[in-house]
Amino acid sequence: MRYVLSESDIEFTAIRAQGPGGQHVNTSATAVQLRFNIHASGLPLSVKERLLNISDSRITSEGMVVIKAQGSRSQEANKLEALARLRELIEQAEHVPRTRRPTRPTLASKRRRREGKSKRAEVKSGRSKVGI
Template sequence: MDKPLYIDKRLSVPPHAIETTAIRASGPGGQSVNKTNSAVQLRCDLNSFHIPETYRRRIARFRDGRITEEGVIVIKAQNHRSQARNLEDAIRRLQSLLRKAIHVDPVRIKTRASYSSQQRAVKKSKRRSEIKGLRGKVKDW
């Protein structure tokens, strides 16, 4: 990787912070599984480059088993048969993880129901009450 990985406008991961290693994939694969290093382990050290403090706090609070206590993100990609595709997958997953970790939902603005919608709800409720009231036993006069 020779160019920075852009997460958003304020955060990009420089190439020196990302370390990739080719490892053997687990699972089925026949005879070649024991001799090819097609899986990729990606390690991103969040302490080796500048991150805005608000982002650093959000990432630290983000509960994910791939982020260690020391601030290193470890991702293992082994879904594809080729090492190049596994590397692309690992980088895409790192990008996705960081975007999810720094995302903040916008503050919800409370709204009131309109007067007419309240009246419709009351009318509907009264109608349902009448219908259910008619389901009782019939009285003999």
């Protein structure tokens, strides 16, 4: 990632984790929810557009990225995991797909295809009944 995101662009919220985990998970807010507003960020316009066009359930229709991390027992580790996922998402949007240049089949490939077709037709005609 070549861009530096300011801390004001990213908002962290500590929430309770879901799933099994015993008494600890019911009392502590170790899961982290990261919220990142694409429109208000300092990313270049081209990256913002590609980020908004990614079909990902973590990106809302208002242009907000919401990432929930709850894999670790510590809140700090979950923050780092959420930031890593955001970084991956932005790197995915940074990638500019190469434009496809239409090509035509070469003369030799056309010739090979025709020869293959005629050989196959010859094999099939050899299978037919012999006229008496």
